Amino acid sequence: MNIFQDNLDRLASRHQDLATAAKPAAGGVLTVEPARTGVPSARRSGRWIHSAYDPLREAQTWADTHAPACRSGEMVVVAGVGLLYHVEALRRKLAPDVSLAVLIPNLDEFHDALAARPLEAWSEAILWLPGAPAEIAATLTKIGRPLRCLSYAPAVAWDTDFHRALEEALRRDMSRQAGGQLTIALVGPIYGGSLPIARYVKRALETLGHTVQWIDHSVHAASYDAMGTLKDQRNRQMMQGRMAEVLSQWTLATLAESPPDLVLSMAQAPMTLPVLEHLRKKKFLTAMWFVENYRHLTYWQQLASGYEFWFVFQQGACLDAFRQAGARQVSYLPMAADPDLHCPMSITDEDRHRFGSDVSFVGAGYANRRRLFPSLLRQPWSFKLWGNEWDGADELRSVLQLNGARIDTATCMKVFNATTINVNLHSTTGVGLDPQADFVNPRTFELAACGAFQLVDHRSELHRFFTEQEMVSFKDFGDVPGLVHRWLNDSAARQAMADAARARVLSEHTYVHRMRELLGHIGLSQPDRVGSVLRGERQQESLLNRCTDDRPLEALLRDCPSGQRIELKDVAARIRSKGSTATLKREELMVLMLDEYRSETRDLL
């Protein structure tokens, strides 16, 4: 009996193109060897993909772990091929109304699987997905079912680029389709650089049509600062720590008032691990956008396991470090700009005189900036330095503006717009350029969004965001005077580059783009919760479409404001608004009863 040919014939009955493509594939990716139980197992590049002892039992365990989460009507997409034991076990475990698709990134590996063991009838109920990630994503999106992505880890390690590309494509598709309204609790910090970003995030989420509950801890900043005046370090730390705990509880109490679909914290948000664990126990979805250099601020290590989703603006080692610290899901999400605020503006002559210069820098007096900026003095152009924490930088005192006061956003925008060449030097605690230049700061996007020309120190990820026709970067600060000289005298080229950078930000790098991506990622991971809201399944129209034969429910839903997302609590509130003396219908009473039980499950405190 020829296993390979039989499998090809079985496959060809439903997937002729795939069978045709798999037949001539060379194979040889998997080394097939018998397991202790006698059935075939396999290795790839020397590593076992299935158990060397009992692949069937191992696959069953994997399926038992993942099947309970899969819901009726979903399309479950499995990454990882191997000898398909796990796919078989999962298919047998799932209800018929759950569809199952398998990604095929490598036809040679698939050829090996077809040659190793017979595929039985279960394989006919699989949607096989070969091809490029973008095409697969388009196919899955077209099918229109909620997607649940599962990964068979031992078999995916060799195709990480493929899987990453597919995930990005799916996320993009989900973001594009997103039509539902989420309720998102946004937990801000008490103070610091992530506070304005929290405001941009809020505006972006609202622009996308979501409802934001802004839990603003900056209102407590004065008290926090007051504690900072305590001279005894232990007392100061204890008091500020206690205050952070109280604010964490305050967040909990606020969430209890009106439970959101997602709790999104910004870096430095006062959330403690016990509170995060409590929220997790109560089935709240939590996410953190950590807009800090993970090497400098390390408190994330204590919180890593607390959040369901982490988003960071550094890749590679950063992602690994978070995972090792216990983060369940960590994803890359770079910084951005808010074009409502970061935009070109007309500057009066007076403001141009006050805020303008040939060259300027806005920012705090980090060590590397103190060391490098003196080379910008005594040049044939004017140089102004804006920002705080420049105490002791005597050499730069002559160019320091406003006595080294902290610069607010409005002033910052005037400086950006009034300056001919903005220097953007990422901070480090060393004396030169950042030796680990693996993130791009918000300033890069903000300057670009203003249509302001900038010279930025080279970043390894800069090419992801801007081409060389959109942004000028330098790898040696000694090159800066020459670059200034060159661009100062070529206003047309400067303007063209600044315009191109602004167009790029508007089309790809705003906070709206980032929030779409963030929610797309969470929606993909949570197809039955955030995902279903994003797909618009909680909108009145969608609910009405799904209750065609249920007149009483239809009447209840029609009674709610049209075009809105409708939750149980909304229907209940609508019914209660009829007043305590109203005679309610049976289904109305049932909805109220259900709402009573719902509110009990959210008893947070």
Added chain:
Amino acid sequence: MPHEPAPEHRDLVIQLARLGDLVQTLPAIESLQEAYPERSLDVLCAAPLTGVLAAVRGIDRVIPWDGAQWRTWATRWQENPAATLQVMQHYLASLGDTMYEQVYPLNQHERSHLMTQLFLSHSSREQEQARIAARMHPWAQHLRHVARERGANRVHLADVWCGMCGVLPRGQAPSRVPPAVELPEDLAGIGKRHGLWVAVATGAGEADRCVAPVVWSQWIREFLAQTQDGQVVLIGSGTERETARAMLDSVPTLLHGRVWDATGRTNLSQLMLVLHKCDWVIGADTGPLHLGTLVGTRALGWYFSRARLHETGPYGEGHWVYQHATQTQPQQWPIKESIDLMCGDRVRSATDWSLWRSRMDRWGAYFDDGSGTQAVEHSRADIWRACAPALCESIAA
């Protein structure tokens, strides 16, 4: 075919509270049956407790309410509201889909209010809701006052529920023969040997009302030492198994044959049978005490923390309660005193604990510490007259 009474002749009592409260509802149910013998009475209670009412004469139907199921539906609603509404409708239909002319809701919460509306027949809904409100309002106010002031109230909760149903207490405690069920083989010997059998309720519904295992261990050791033929049965839920095991371990091995561990081993019906086979039940958990009194076992309660004997003491004649003087956790326990009382040697109070004996009269149950009953009866009569003047007038007439 069994006769199905017309809706106008069917009434419903709603009691969604825990075990003890359900047992304490029986006086009201009996009074309703006595007052309206021509009407058929159903009772709706939490599904796991239906066994308590299974053997009660005169209840036409016991309707189980599955709260856990409703919690599941509450989370499923968003996925598919139409299907959820449909399954809820099927659930209500499975309960009989009967509409009642009169409903007696005994819980002061929104769910009970909604259930009343769900089960009241449309024709009488508005009128009956007004009647319910008028009947219940004074008693609800009275309960709120008692909860707030913790004053000298002497009307038992079971009798308040009679008042809420618009009937007077019958003046005698309900009594039931336990269901004829089998006990696990190793527990079948309970009550068969000669001697004083005492069931010890090892746990309590709330943590602050639990007696520490070390206290119960001491009680058991002293009881077994004092009585040559005394036997102890440990009762409680599955979560109390570990506590019971610890108690057993602290008892000398020679005495193990006189301690029976039934924690987590019985269902409700079997628990009733075990209690029935004992002479006494002692504990701080009111549920087993009430269940014990129902099957004819004498109860001795240790009431402390927020537990107050005048509202929730064992209902009937001849039960005893040690009431702690303050709401704080007791430092000393009436161990010797309660053993003496059970053995019939001596009846006495203990340091920080007062001793009360339950009695019955025409206003229901009350507790007496020997300081005089006249004033007590007056105060209870005053409350009845204030909360149910029409009922009191009918007695006078």
